[in-house]
Amino acid sequence: MTDTLSSDATGLDFDPDALREKYRQERDKRLRSDGNDQYIAMDGEYSRYLDDPAQTGITREPLTDEVDVAIIGTGFSGLLAGARLRQFGVESIRMIETGAEFGGTWYWNQYPGVQCDIESYIYLPLLEEMEYMPKEKYSYGPEILEHCRALGRHFDLYRDVCFGTRVHEMHWDDADDRWVLHTNHNDRMRARFVIMAIGPLSRPKLPGIAGIDTFEGHSFHTSRWDYDYTGGDTNGGLTKLSDKVVGVIGTGATAVQCIPHVGETAQHLYVFQRTPSSIDVRGNRPTDQEWAESLEPGWQQNRIENFGNIVAGSMQEEDLVSDGWTDILRNLTALGEGARLGTPEEIAEAMEMADFQKMEQIRSRVDELIADPNVADALKPYYRQFCKRPCFHDDYLPTFNRDNVTLVDTDGQGVERITPRGVVAGGQEYELDCLIFATGFEVGTDYSHRANCEIYGRGGVTLSERWKDGMSTFHGVVSRGYPNLLHMGGIQSGVSPNFTELYNEQSQHVAYIVEQGLSSGATVIEPTEEAETEWVRIIFESAYRRAGFLESCTPGYYNNEGKPDDGPGWFGGTYGGGAQEFFKLLKAWRDEGALEGLELS
Ligand code: NDP
16 A cells, blocks of 8 residues: 555655645644643642652762862763863862762663664764764664763763752852752752753653553563563563563553563553654664774764754755664755745745655555554654654564564554553553653753752742743853853754764863953853844844744654743744854854853852
């Protein structure tokens, strides 16, 4: 069976008008008035979902000492900040981490099959400095986690870290220009500077499905995988599920990776789908040693920039990474370039055609891999490629050919109800022993809630209050009223799919600002009101430019769950010129050396 729509005089093997209409219908059936409010935060009775299955409890005496820089969060952004500070000669650092190890997202997300979709040679930071070459083109979680540990060792950051520690409150002390950090260990740590390295998707969320609190079976969120219950490890082998009926809610990037393993071992697996992901070819392969040995110094940055430029829509002579991401974006750019002499409408139409073509390929891949045509139809995504995060996997779709796996497609409506015995969808109850929530992470909720920490700035004003109508920063890094507090992780910045590129650039930026403060003897660094207002204006302008595209998308966290007009969206808006231009802008600002837009006192 093919999904090809009727040819027309344009020579296309699909009908653009029919696809546009189909996309609109699929979006409309998913739009809901509660938008982002449909999710439940893991607070109160749901906070047990945040418990760390690997942590038995770390005890130590409270700390009341002072450091030059406290870094909250020790995923790649925190580790890179620590590394850059070390390179500037900053010795007095404290790294603070809720988990029991470095790694951030790679510490928490240890579900079976966990892997990074971005090529390892550009994703794992500082490979040349670390003299490390990843084993495969796409690294699995354990190798990435080990790289985090290696960074910690290489930059001597283990001596500065407090694991098992959560900062729940921090106060700016105006009297002596220090931050005071309050933690779950009754610490009162003091710091001249604080770097927030909390990651963009760090706080898991649950769907607000009626009866969710009544389920009497076992349940957990993918970011706290319970191997005691399932058996096995990140490589799979979940043998304890062999007599269990398991349900997975969610079919995003996480579900795509863990479902093949659950399907392989569970007595029966029900996958509850609201919106199918687009699943392209993975094509992983071991690193070619000959190629690795042939690389010249500087190769990694060169490769990172080559990828970054292609995904930012800039034509490059060579595509070094050459994978699903660059393939999509090269095609879009080529068509856009081809139409460049045309009107903006013609360019937009050319891009839309390239997108239709790509998604037609994705949909026909479903037909090739799925035996049952009804199941195949349900697994086809009908939206533009970047409405949701593209996924890449070779075993996910074939999992639905297994006799012990059932796709429960909810036609965009989601699960109806959860009962003590299981899940109700489409009016039918599915009895389950175990329910796994692959329902993602908080996006667009209050920053302090995501940080799990209230920040009291100058005059005791909380950041929640200050940002209640939207984030406000200068360069996405500093915010007036919160002196010496530096943000990393993407808010109001230039964002690329390769997040570690952003962290690497931001780490150099925040380390530079801290170093300027320490070496000049300034005790307070804060953006001017004008600089911050201007940056927010730039961010909002570009957010509104993208609003039309986002409006047409099926709901998801990229478009504020179908409500792009409710604010600048993901990250409080992103820089319209794209990541590469943003990095150049930051570098030019540092090179100028005038700290323009900042007040030092
Ligand atoms: P997502 O937010 O992408 O997915 C959540 C899933 O839960 C969606 O399929 C969503 O459906 C579904 N869902 C929510 N509520 C309901 C409901 N009431 N009934 C049924 N289904 C529901 O979370 P993930 O953890 O999958 O991924 C988060 C991000 O993490 C990714 O976008 C990516 O950036 C990153 N990531 C990267 C990986 C990689 O490199 N391979 C791997 C894993 C994660 P709907 O789509 O309809 O909203």
